[in-house]
Amino acid sequence: MTVKAKKRNPLQPPDRTYLALGLEGSANKLGAGIIQHAQDGSTSVLSNIRHTYITPPGEGFQPRDTALHHRQWAMTVIQEAVEKSGVSMRDLDCICYTKGPGMGAPLQSVALVARTLSLLYDKPLVGVNHCVGHIEMGRQITGAQNPVVLYVSGGNTQVIAYSRQCYRIFGETLDIAVGNCLDRFARVINLSNDPSPGYNIEQEAKKGKRLVPLPYATKGMDVSLSGILTSIEAYTQDKRFRPHGAPEGDPEDIITPQDLCFSLQETVFSMLVEITERAMAHIGSKEVLCVGGVGCNERLQEMMGIMAAERGGRVFATDERFCIDNGIMIAQAGLLAHRMGHETPLQDSTCTQRFRTDEVHVAWRA
Amino acid sequence: MSSTIALIESAQPISQGAEAKVYKAYLHNGGTPVLVKHRFRKQYRHPTLDATLTKSRVAGEARALLKCLRAGVNVPGVRMVDSAEGVLCIEWIDGQSVRKLLPGGEEEEELDDATDLTGESSQNAAVSSLRGYDVDELMSLIGREIGKMHQADIVHGDLTTSNMMLHSSSQGQRPRLVLIDFGLSYYSTLVEDKAVDLYVLERAFSSTHPDSEPLFASVLKAYEAQMGKEWSAIGKRLDEGAPSFRCNLKSS
Ligand SMILES: Nc1ncnc2c1ncn2[C@@H]1O[C@H](COP(=O)(O)OP(=O)(O)O)[C@@H](O)[C@H]1O
Ligand SMILES: [Mg+2]
Numbered sequence: 001m002t003v004k005a006k007k008r009n010p011l012q013p014p015d016r017t018y019l020a021l022g023l024e025g026s027a028n029k030l031g032a033g034i035i036q037h038a039q040d041g042s043t044s045v046l047s048n049i050r051h052t053y054i055t056p057p058g059e060g061f062q063p064r065d066t067a068l069h070h071r072q073w074a075m076t077v078i079q080e081a082v083e084k085s086g087v088s089m090r091d092l093d094c095i096c097y098t099k100g101p102g103m104g105a106p107l108q109s110v111a112l113v114a115r116t117l118s119l120l121y122d123k124p125l126v127g128v129n130h131c132v133g134h135i136e137m138g139r140q141i142t143g144a145q146n147p148v149v150l151y152v153s154g155g156n157t158q159v160i161a162y163s164r165q166c167y168r169i170f171g172e173t174l175d176i177a178v179g180n181c182l183d184r185f186a187r188v189i190n191l192s193n194d195p196s197p198g199y200n201i202e203q204e205a206k207k208g209k210r211l212v213p214l215p216y217a218t219k220g221m222d223v224s225l226s227g228i229l230t231s232i233e234a235y236t237q238d239k240r241f242r243p244h245g246a247p248e249g250d251p252e253d254i255i256t257p258q259d260l261c262f263s264l265q266e267t268v269f270s271m272l273v274e275i276t277e278r279a280m281a282h283i284g285s286k287e288v289l290c291v292g293g294v295g296c297n298e299r300l301q302e303m304m305g306i307m308a309a310e311r312g313g314r315v316f317a318t319d320e321r322f323c324i325d326n327g328i329m330i331a332q333a334g335l336l337a338h339r340m341g342h343e344t345p346l347q348d349s350t351c352t353q354r355f356r357t358d359e360v361h362v363a364w365r366a
Numbered sequence: 367m368s369s370t371i372a373l374i375e376s377a378q379p380i381s382q383g384a385e386a387k388v389y390k391a392y393l394h395n396g397g398t399p400v401l402v403k404h405r406f407r408k409q410y411r412h413p414t415l416d417a418t419l420t421k422s423r424v425a426g427e428a429r430a431l432l433k434c435l436r437a438g439v440n441v442p443g444v445r446m447v448d449s450a451e452g453v454l455c456i457e458w459i460d461g462q463s464v465r466k467l468l469p470g471g472e473e474e475e476e477l478d479d480a481t482d483l484t485g486e487s488s489q490n491a492a493v494s495s496l497r498g499y500d501v502d503e504l505m506s507l508i509g510r511e512i513g514k515m516h517q518a519d520i521v522h523g524d525l526t527t528s529n530m531m532l533h534s535s536s537q538g539q540r541p542r543l544v545l546i547d548f549g550l551s552y553y554s555t556l557v558e559d560k561a562v563d564l565y566v567l568e569r570a571f572s573s574t575h576p577d578s579e580p581l582f583a584s585v586l587k588a589y590e591a592q593m594g595k596e597w598s599a600i601g602k603r604l605d606e607g608a609p610s611f612r613c614n615l616k617s618s
Contacts (some may be wrong), residue, residue, distance in 0.1 A: 211414050220523055220550055220566075257607075266412045273410050281384035306410040 005286035007366035014039050018093050022331025025070045025110030026102025026130050028053040028061040032081035033328030046085035048328040049077050054194050058187050074113045089121045090229045093262035096334025099127035100355030107351035124343040131357040133292040137329035142316035144289045150276045153292030154179035159171025159279045160328025165362045170279040179294045181225045201261045202297050208262025221275045232264050269300045273307050296323035336364040370448040375401050383411025398446045405452035424449040430520050430551040437518035441542045461534045461542050465527035470575040505584035507543035521559045523550030526570035561603040
């Protein structure tokens, strides 16, 4: 028999106050935030500012234009974050930026800002994995100790659990991300991108009634979503489809955009809850944490909550301030790494479009 | 009350996984026992979607078992299917899970994907005799059954040592190795899918049983012999390693 020793937390309690600036720009959100780890062990969000690049209905965001947006807004957003925090750039311990994954040009433009600030104020840089940022911020805000994490955003769909200083990926999408699937359908039915296509799908879905059949594709702990997108798009060409909804009291056999939003959410979210439950059963965990932009969808949180309750556990989620991409989560994950002695030398302060969650050495956890 | 529901109510709970509750029951008084697998209603899911899924999964699991049976793979026989109620009854296999027969399998039970509801204390971990088999022979049996299954183009989807049982048999007969739990199985002719099946098993071995490399090597050797010329493509895929396989931290 092996006797399990209680693992010691490798992260020492702070011997003083630590401060970090976090910069995020891996997709169409530009964020800057300042986090504080105080000597009494508490963590405070001193500021968390975001500016989103919003494209007209029917249009996605292109890397080049998004990078331009980030360059144009960088000074304003960072300045506001510093002013709001009440600390000065000189007080910072480090400058954290998103190393990846994400879109190349927007990542580069924010990394350039981070490097400039690092040289200007003589502060060390810390390159951060975007996904780990989401996880660490979610854990911090909700207090979830060792949850199974469902990370769902425009670019990522993963079921993750912590094991031996690694965020292991138990399941993921085999093709497109769930946020991408929702966003692309929102464009097909011309929903606004303001504040986000996914938010508007959620509002429309509340008015939907009819569940249309869609392919349901889970494979073990993985999901496939591209077939669903093709099918739901095909319904907009169906004879029964009415782009402007049903006239009052119409008895006809019709399908509305609201019905399609409803069906898309019900089907896709069921798949996500199912693979999350499988991971929870596999590792024997009762907690689940939803992070990433799609994680603030209330229907997804509700379904996850029912599943978790049936297993005698609970769901943890955050609101749009922390779920949607932001600077503070980069500051949080970066400062944890920095307190473990990690920094990114200037010559290594590159970006990478592909950067898997399980490549990060999670030195700060036992 | 349907007779299927009555059957479940008379049954003895065995375990609960993510998707189904498992019971031991009797279809006829004084008959042989069966294993009842009940895919219960998922409250989070839209009722229509839930009903469709449950039905197709019960039917799918039964179909995979029947296909294996026809191909001569050792799997439990199908005794009763009620897909509308989400119930599948299969032959009860009297024996031990391979996990418990191998070193390490008794520990870290909290990592098992099912909660043990029987409360029976499991047998001593140090089963040295393995019911008359040496470990190498047991590994060969495993490799051969997986090979037969893959030759029938069934991919198991959840190959672990918990999902294999050594059937204790009557005096004089050799025990059989039986593959169970086809809940995640599917039909595929693809080399990639079969290679992933083996990779999943390798991961299960290394995370559950210490010093499992020689064990898994014996499994592969027997698998290779069973697969014949189908092996080379799968072996090649395994050697290529794992760009699409996950986590580069080993044996976590
Ligand atoms: N045919 C069978 N005969 C006897 N016991 C079985 C049989 N099938 C499964 N079991 C036992 O029930 C447990 C759970 O069944 P399984 O089919 O693996 O479902 P799950 O999806 O919950 O893992 C197994 O680990 C095994 O111990
Ligand atoms: Mg099983």
